[in-house]
């Protein structure tokens with residue numbers, strides 16, 4: 127019998143490992159691992175864990191129609207997983223394991239150990255590339271991994287032939303179902319916690335993710351370049367949670383777009399495809415430069431920055447009580463909706479790592495613990511970009527002024543008013559930075575930091591690193 131192990135690839139279509147596992151008609155079991163300690167250590171948000179479990183429930187139906195059994199394996203920690211998988215294989219007579227690659231260090235290590243154990247026990251182990259293009263096949267002219275996005279992106283586009291973009295066929299229906307499905311545990315039983323949250327905005331199946339993308343292509347993609355930075359509009363796809371748990375692949379997304387519109391420079395569709403390539407880029411960086419998964423800065427010298435130990439400000443940032451309206455609105459969006467607009471992720475991350483000079487890793491962790499779309503590679507990449515410690519990052523002296531950003535991207539304060547009800551009565555010209563009298567009368571706090579001097583403090587902290 128064959129075993130396919132789910133990771134962040136909760137889909138039937140364009141799933142290379144699942145397809146390969148189905149080919150020899152040996153009987154096929156799909157395995158989902160619940161590992162509370164790993165999820166806790168990695169800071170996975172309850173929203174993402176619950177989304178995944180709800181998605182798992184939905185995928186039993188298409189798996190059933192393919193005669194593929196779904197089993198749940200409980201593991202105590204990631205280093206136990208290879209041994210636990212081996213025990214499962216022995217119990218069920220599994221002779222071949224198939225899975226798609228993951229790139230963060232712990233997952234890579236787990237898979238290496240699993241492969242080793244499989245060899246020792248005569249179990250075949252096959253791992254498949256889960257990127258648009260295998261990271262080992264994308265190198266610069268000197269044969270080294272790219273460290274700058276634009277040439278990487280150009281290279282990816284030059285390699286995006288029909289052949290590369292052709293999707294993996296659906297898995298073959300197995301002649302017989304060999305085992306019964308396991309019951310999917312209730313969220314509380316699986317993770318010892320409850321979460322009351324509406325998942326209405328977030329697809330649970332690959333077909334609803336695909337429909338959401340079609341709707342976005344039809345209604346919004348052409349204006350994406352122009353409107354994507356305006357947080358009060360729904361001008362982006364809101365598909366990040368679907369990418370994060372794998373309801374849709376980069377390849378499928380790009381194909382959907384190209385079926386309707388050409389990838390022409392300057393268009394909304396081209397800008398959107400570029401974002402998919404950013405997602406690929408951060409996975410590629412995690413694959414080639416494993417120190418980023420070990421809590422290190424991509425640029426090693428910035429490991430010596432003297433971050434401020436300012437727990438009080440950090441908590442105010444988390445709670446959306448900094449007295450900077452756009453920051454507070456954004457953080458409250460994250461806390462309430464478990465999702466944050468991209469422009470706001472950049473503004474809040476820069477505010478924490480520069481104006482407050484708090485270690486970006488604290489913010490990275492807080493985002494992971496709350497985002498429904500938490501993805502180690504994109505989150506680490508986004509944080510290191512904002513903190514100027516990362517690959518092809520924002521230069522340390524270019525620090526966003528949150529008030530100017532607010533005036534530019536939320537001119538009427540509509541987004542702020544959606545999330546900071548204290549400021550509902552504020553006029554458009556005051557909303558970005560209300561006067562002391564207004565703050566007092568509306569019971570809205572003063573800013574916790576002076577933007578000008580804290581900017582200079584951050585520049586000095588970076589400058590002092592030789």
Ligand SMILES: Cc1cc2nc3c(=O)[nH]c(=O)nc-3n(C[C@H](O)[C@H](O)[C@H](O)COP(=O)(O)OP(=O)(O)OC[C@H]3O[C@@H](n4cnc5c(N)ncnc54)[C@H](O)[C@@H]3O)c2cc1C
Nearest residue numbers: 362363364365366401405468471499500501504505508509
């Ligand atoms: C500090 C910070 C942290 C972030 N953390 C995450 C995270 O944990 N998970 C995550 O998926 N994205 C993260 N991003 C990237 C980006 O903010 C989100 O992917 C995007 O806001 C999701 O909204 P959307 O689906 O409407 O995106 P769209 O604008 O519709 O883009 C389409 C898809 O492209 C990908 N994408 C878009 N922008 C980026 C980007 N800058 N980097 C990498 N991929 C991108 C996403 O998969 C997204 O769903 C982070 C960005 C920053 C600055």
